[in-house]
Amino acid sequence: MTSPIDKAIEQLPEEHREFLQQIRRFVRDDCSPRDEDMEKTGHPPDDLLGKMRELGLFGLTLPEEYGGLALDLKMFSFVLRELAWTNPVVRTYMNINNGLGSSGIKNYGTDEQKEKYLTKLAAGEWIASFCLTEPGAGSDAANISTRAEKTDEGWVIDGTKHYITNAPFANVFTVIAVTDPEKGSRGGITAFVVDRETPGLEVAPVQATMGGVAQHQSEVIFEGCKIPANAQLGPEGQGFRVAMQTLDEGRVSLSASAIGIAERAVEAGRQYAMTRRAFGKRIGDFQGIQWMLADSAVEIYAASTMLLDACDRHARGDDISREASMLKLFASEKACDIADRMIQLHGGYGYTIEGGVERLYRYLRMFRIVEGTSEIQRMKIAKAMLRE
Ligand SMILES: Cc1cc2nc3c(=O)[nH]c(=O)nc-3n(C[C@H](O)[C@H](O)[C@H](O)COP(=O)(O)OP(=O)(O)OC[C@H]3O[C@@H](n4cnc5c(N)ncnc54)[C@H](O)[C@@H]3O)c2cc1C
Structure with missing residues (x-):
């Protein structure tokens, strides 16, 4: 098909x-x-x-x-x-x-x-990173505590971000910080763009993850980090909007990666089903294996159709916040289910490093957490429904 x-x-x-x-x-x-x-x-x-x-x-x-x-x-x-x-x-x-x-x-x-x-x-001369998450605030991003205080010359940032992708080798960081604690996410958070070489910015060692060495996440620590006034990104107080808008598009493209990885896992499973033999037959002749492939194909078809719809709406200029959440929730959860199923289809070989499918699962598992966990996507979708 x-x-x-x-x-x-x-x-x-x-x-x-x-x-x-x-x-x-x-x-x-x-x-x-x-x-x-x-x-x-x-x-x-x-x-x-x-x-x-x-x-x-x-x-x-x-x-x-x-x-x-x-x-x-x-x-x-x-x-x-x-x-x-x-x-x-x-x-x-x-x-x-x-x-x-x-x-x-x-x-x-x-x-x-x-x-x-x-x-x-x-x-590609410079690599960028995005610093929103903190040890004390991930899903509850409005509750961040990294502070940017205004001075005569610009701003001074203090606080710690963590799990920041590409931070170990990034040259520039978009940093979301509190500029008015009273207002919080309603006008008290501002975005900044900060060069790596700025004194007071330190990148800590890599935070190892189940994704292996191909994943590069670190803490980024700001201690009296002085930045000029022209490092402010967008209007003062609108940093939460800058961050949230950024995340909507990210959820769509992240889903495309999830779909691609799931397709790759299924192709590996399909090939194995046609060659691996048990009880004198190809394992693909057993209904139990056929259903694994069929369910996976249905889920990829559904996620792909959702992806195309979200992209078409985006191209028309629609607000895709809810569609992006639905797509990200569905594509990331189903891609993990598929990779898990394909490990099972491969039997012991699925669990080996040599088999290669376990690596796809380990990498995909992150997709249910980053850019808003599955629970947060469900919360966003339901809130939008209950507002209507
Ligand atoms: C590999 C990786 C790369 C990342 N890259 C970046 C990056 O580049 N930049 C960046 O800023 N961040 C990054 N993150 C952070 C990521 O966005 C957060 O980990 C994620 O948003 C979850 O936040 P948390 O880890 O603090 O979990 P928590 O917010 O502590 O959540 C813990 C659990 O509680 C659940 N939960 C929380 N609130 C609710 C609720 N209201 N209802 C139901 N359940 C709830 C969550 O779903 C989760 O299951 C990265 C994370 C990882 C793992």
């Missing part, structure tokens, strides 16, 4: 189809043979990073005037689905530059900020 996403790709203009083909060749011919190396080092080798820059992977969503490709959310999602077929570190490296780490600057930055940062981010 042709995936609804592949059907949608057939309808794209030729240059977009050709671009996706180029990405597919890069992923399968250049990256995949290096998957094991990347799993050990946690980084794409320099020549692959060079090709990622040449292909424009760091600036897919950024405006053309700053060297980006200005792809819409749908095309960006399609690229992420392709990247699911290689080691996750390739996605991790380029993803934040195209989303959480740049969208505040893209949507709210001054011309000066855009020129300074977007140009470097689009070229």
Whole structure:
């Protein structure tokens, strides 16, 4: 069966189809043979990073005037689905530059900020990070305590962020901080853009995760970190809006990655079902195995259709906050179910490192937590329903 996403790709203009083909060749011919190396080092080798820059992977969503490709959310999602077929570190490296780490600057930055940062981010010269979560506030993001105090020269930031993706090698951080504790998320939180070299900003050692070395999360600690007035991103007091808007688009593109990884797991399962034998038959001849494949195909079909709908609404300029939550909830939960099922389909081999499916599961498991847990998505969806 042709995936609804592949059907949608057939309808794209030729240059977009050709671009996706180029990405597919890069992923399968250049990256995949290096998957094991990347799993050990946690980084794409320099020549692959060079090709990622040449292909424009760091600036897919950024405006053309700053060297980006200005792809819409749908095309960006399609690229992420392709990247699911290689080691996750390739996605991790380029993803934040195209989303959480740049969208505040893209949507709210001054011309000066855009020129300074977007140009470097689009070229892949600089890596961006997004600092919202704190040890004392994750789901309850409105309750952050990192403080930015106004001074005659600008601002001074104090506080600790944690689990910040790409922080170990990021050059620039979007930081969400409290500027008026009385007002809190209703006008008392502001966004800032902070260079790594700023005195008072320290990146702590990597916080190891079940995703393995390909995941790079750290604490980012601000101690008397002085930034100039022109480091403010967007209007004072609107930082919570900057953060939330950034997250809506992220939930859609993250779902595209989840779908791609689930498709990869199912393809591995399908191949194994056709070759592995038990009781004198291919395991794919057993109904129990067939149902695993069938349920997975249904879930991928549903998630793919939701992804296309969310992207179409976004292209029309609709508010997609609820759709993004529904898609992220469904795609991340189902992708985890699928990877778990595919481990089971592979039997003991599914549990081995060599089998490769356990790695997909470990990586996918993060998707139910990051950018708002499944519980928070359910809460958002229900709140919107009860408001109507
Ligand atoms: C790999 C990884 C990368 C990350 N990258 C970044 C990043 O780049 N930048 C960044 O800012 N953050 C990042 N995060 C943080 C991530 O967004 C948070 O971990 C997530 O939002 C959950 O917050 P928490 O960990 O504090 O969990 P908590 O908020 O402590 O939640 C604990 C549990 O309680 C549940 N819960 C909380 N409130 C409710 C409620 N009202 N109703 C029902 N259940 C509830 C949660 O769903 C969860 O199950 C990353 C996290 C991980 C694991």
